[in-house]
Amino acid sequence: MKKMHFSELWCSSPRYWGGLSFLAFLVLLGLGAFYHMEHNGHWVTGMSNHLVWGLPHVFAIFMIVAASGALNVASIGSVFGGPMYKPLGRFSGLLAIGLLAGGLMVLVLDLGRPDRLIVAMTNFNMKSIFTWNILLYTGFFAIVGIYIWTMIDRKATQYYTVAGYVAFFWRLVLTTGTGSIFGFLVAREAYDAAIMAPMFIIMSFSFGLAFFIITLISAYWWAGRTLGEVRLARLKHLLGVFVGAVLYFSFVYHLTNLYMTQHHGVERFILLEGGIYTVMFWLGHVVVGSVIPLFLIYSPAFATSRFAIGTASVLVLLGGFLQLYVIVIGGQAYPMNIFPGKEVIASSFLDGSIVQYTPTPAEGLLGIAGMAVAVTMVAIGARMLKVFPDSLEDPAEVEHA
């Protein structure tokens, strides 16, 4: 195989700085929203004692899940020996770090007492899956950092394979951990399913790759570099497989829930009677997030259409976001079954009734700022480090790839 040459991503200054200032603006808006929420307290959000985790958590979980999936491309390159993917490994790592940082930022800024972050970093309850996640996230930064280093620095290449395996393993555990955050909520019917953790892993593959494809196309367009058709087609087909798998898992998840009589209520709520959540599930997750992208990916009419690939990826992200919204928020909106066999006639605490949730703009701005942080880190990282190959032209003999 021809030797790849990597270099920092340069593009014309106005374009670069213009992009960065836009991102900075989004981040500033988000910080304003954070100040608003922390100064007043969470009463200025739509969250309550009944809908405990809201829009910021959807954003955060979305990005954290995607982060681990974004590393997939690198893993395929080093763990599964796919030479077509190997040159993309560095960027894959960078994107993963960016997304994780963005997601964690949102999570932290939504805490009731973010000023006590230091407490979270020094007091650990090792029984908490949350604690394990904190450790997993921290480790992820370190390991992926080292991984990228072994890819960039020639002196470190002998550790490349080891780092690749460690990173691969770590990220699977990390996503399992994120999924388990919900798996541990035994009392909430929507989350009480063993399939939750594997489903999160497959979701991470799909969202991460979609992010990867979008950022890759934009970066090469931004810098005016060549990106080969075959390579993109590879990624595209991989995305197709993942999207299909997510849909399948989603199907199995709801099917198993339907087998458990005590979960019928919540299933009927999500699938039929949940209003906005039902729409988000069918229209958002199934149609926009799965069926249309699959069509764009596999229809011969769009075989080489870059626009179709980009659109498919964006739709996958949109649908994925809505899917998480349904899981996180829809799952809380449906009342918990505190008194089995009884019907709640009256309660001052909204027992037995469906909870309304209307996110406020501040919550959305905070989430978007997290996204902006992720992209900013990628943009700056790509400009300072040699993460992108000069050219990703298709190799001459594709067969062996």
Added chain:
Amino acid sequence: MGKHNDQPDGKRRQFIGGTILAAGAATVAPGILLTVAQATGESQGVSSDVRYGMLIDTDKCVADCTACVDACDKENGLDLQQKPKGQSDDDWNAQRPQWVRKVQLKDRQTGDITDLPMMCQHCEFPPCVDVCPTGASFRRADGIVMVDRHTCIGCRYCMMACPYKARSFIHQNVVNQLVAAPRGKGCVESCNFCVHRIDAGKMTTACQDACAKEGHQAIVFGDLKNPESEIASILREKNSRQIRADLELNTGVRYTDL
């Protein structure tokens, strides 16, 4: 649920398993395992020789009576917290703290109506404690489950984990508190069996007193481990139930005639 008082024998069920706990014990910051270890060492510290619990006789609980709720609000200064300016009543109702609430239930089978107060059930194996990342949610040696609001970071994972929706988050600045019940923005809180009264040697909770004063006497508070205590003897005589007994949390709050 037989007529028995299934009290803990010290064996702790574990969610994740012994290995993790052992690894955790080695690395954990001081203060977290403290509660488990410190049962008897200190001369005045709370002891695991007692386990506080509550028994609610739902037959005696009266519909539309909110004496226990009002007393709790007053005892803990919850009523000093007011609706933020410009907030709608619905939002305020969804966000204001409620440590104890009145619930009315109808049996789907028999149509029987039950009234009861619902609060933190003070589990022996509390899910909120298991999930809390900083160890702020903890179970005192005497069985009271509470939040150390000096280490609570306001992540609300405990609220997600609680099967009883017993916890409230403070969504706003609090300007006025009682000395005995500090509380403020950004932390999670819940019923703590009026811990400041218990520690001061007073063996009743505010809700219990209020209920008795109304003449209902639906609430009995006491030491489950002491066979002489009123609560233990009633538990021996009457059938009682734990709410969501299927979760095997061994709650400290029990209900009769539910």
Added chain:
Amino acid sequence: MLSSTGIRRFAGVLMAGAFTFLTTGVLGDSAVTPGSKAAGMEACVAPTAEMRRNHMDYLKHDRIKTVRKGIRDIRNSLADCVDCHAAKNGSGGYAQIDSEGQFCDKCHNYMAVDLACFQCHRKTPGEEKLSQSALDGGNVDHRLGLLRDKDAPAALAADELVQLQAIVQED
């Protein structure tokens, strides 16, 4: 907003030396506010110099005892600090202990320490501390701080009035 205690701590250590000097120099002999119970007393819960230097550690150490182990008669109780150190204001009530110029603000303001404690803890002496009443053997909770003090003027702050009414109704 995202304050780092670690950094503050470090700055504090640096300033600790300078501080002993400052308290005598800039702030005068004592930070104790006139009109507080402490003003008429001899000593704090620990030697004054020690208190100046270590009160934050004492407080944070002792609060673990109270919250985690239920030990109420700790030496360094925040409620006690407020009891002794809160000063009466002109209108008969108490000034909030962390408000400008009051005891817990005096040095902190100077050192740019931002106390979070009083976001939750009551800023004025309130009802009688329960542990106290328990030690005395009586159940005299919910007595008002003001009535406890024989030579204090019998004036009430608005919230105390509400409490008083509540108690009167109860009895």
